[in-house]
Amino acid sequence: MEIGNAWPTSIGVTWDSTYLSGGASFYDIRMRPGAAPVILTVASSDSSVIALDNGQISFGPGDSSKSLALKAVGVGKATITLGVPAGSVDPGLARRSGEVEVTLRALNVICGGTDIGKDTQQSCSVSLPADVTLTATSSQLSSLLITADPTVKGSAQATLKGYGTFYLQSPIDSGTAEVTFSAPNYSMRR
Amino acid sequence: MKKTFQLLPSAFIYSDALSEVQPIPMQVNSPRYVDIQLRIIQLSGVVGNILPMRGGLTPVKIDIINTDPSALKVQDSVTFSIGEPSKSVFLTPGTSAISISRPAGFAAPPKTQASYSIK
Numbered sequence: 001m002e003i004g005n006a007w008p009t010s011i012g013v014t015w016d017s018t019y020l021s022g023g024a025s026f027y028d029i030r031m032r033p034g035a036a037p038v039i040l041t042v043a044s045s046d047s048s049v050i051a052l053d054n055g056q057i058s059f060g061p062g063d064s065s066k067s068l069a070l071k072a073v074g075v076g077k078a079t080i081t082l083g084v085p086a087g088s089v090d091p092g093l094a095r096r097s098g099e100v101e102v103t104l105r106a107l108n109v110i111c112g113g114t115d116i117g118k119d120t121q122q123s124c125s126v127s128l129p130a131d132v133t134l135t136a137t138s139s140q141l142s143s144l145l146i147t148a149d150p151t152v153k154g155s156a157q158a159t160l161k162g163y164g165t166f167y168l169q170s171p172i173d174s175g176t177a178e179v180t181f182s183a184p185n186y187s188m189r190r
Numbered sequence: 191m192k193k194t195f196q197l198l199p200s201a202f203i204y205s206d207a208l209s210e211v212q213p214i215p216m217q218v219n220s221p222r223y224v225d226i227q228l229r230i231i232q233l234s235g236v237v238g239n240i241l242p243m244r245g246g247l248t249p250v251k252i253d254i255i256n257t258d259p260s261a262l263k264v265q266d267s268v269t270f271s272i273g274e275p276s277k278s279v280f281l282t283p284g285t286s287a288i289s290i291s292r293p294a295g296f297a298a299p300p301k302t303q304a305s306y307s308i309k
Binding site for chain 1: 191192193194195196197198199200228229230231232238239241242243244245246247272273275295296297
């Protein structure tokens with residue numbers, strides 16, 4: 001999973017039968033009508049990496065599988081483990097747990113080009129989830145200005161929320177300048 | 191994420207001045223549209239991409255110089271405003287040469303003048 005997801009990721013939890021030999025069946029097993037709901041506990045080994053909106057899943061009559069919402073909140077690895085409800089056989093830790101690795105998402109900024117003429121402006125577009133704030137910072141205010149509004153003179157730094165376009169303006173006609181694009185929980189790698 | 195940008199001169203280009211064919215043939219009763227473009231000038235001198243004028247600038251007036259107004263009719267000037275990368279001018283046939291002025295702060299284009307012959 002990648003941190004910065006604006007939506008939870010789901011994994012399936014399947015209600016299944018187990019052979020006496022220990023192997024799981026592959027039939028579509030559903031809870032019978034009239035059966036009392038079964039509450040399954042869910043735990044994350046590291047809530048700073050994977051957070052759970054709900055620490056339990058309820059299976060009712062007719063249910064054969066449920067989705068579990070995982071929220072990637074930090075970089076690292078966490079193990080998600082399901083409990084064994086009363087009256088059910090423990091399928092073994094390997095069958096009811098799984099490790100999830102959370103990494104940073106790569107930031108993708110698309111620019112019209114890498115050349116900027118004096119007193120012209122080059123555009124760089126981004127598209128991120130609506131709640132993510134992206135910042136563009138000029139390495140040198142005297143040579144490169146940044147704005148999110150193409151009609152005004154830029155400054156050393158500009159921000160956008162979600163998606164949009166940065167305009168990079170050059171008041172000079174020689175040299176190079178660097179722009180750093182950053183967003184919380186996004187990778188700084190090129 | 192870091193991106194590096196090359197900062198270069200820019201110039202207003204009379205697009206017909208870049209034509210290899212000079213004079214450019216025109217026909218009587220066939221007017222012609224020509225672009226004046228704000229373009230990057232590469233370090234090699236080659237004319238680069240068209241880019242819009244940056245925000246915060248006051249409008250830039252470009253005079254159009256016509257060697258023979260009695261033969262070829264064209265407007266006196268165009269004005270570039272923020273965000274504009276190009277403007278069109280309208281030529282009415284005659285035999286003449288056209289060039290444009292260079293505003294202060296902008297580079298000289300490699301070719302400045304286009305000539306026309308009417309057939």
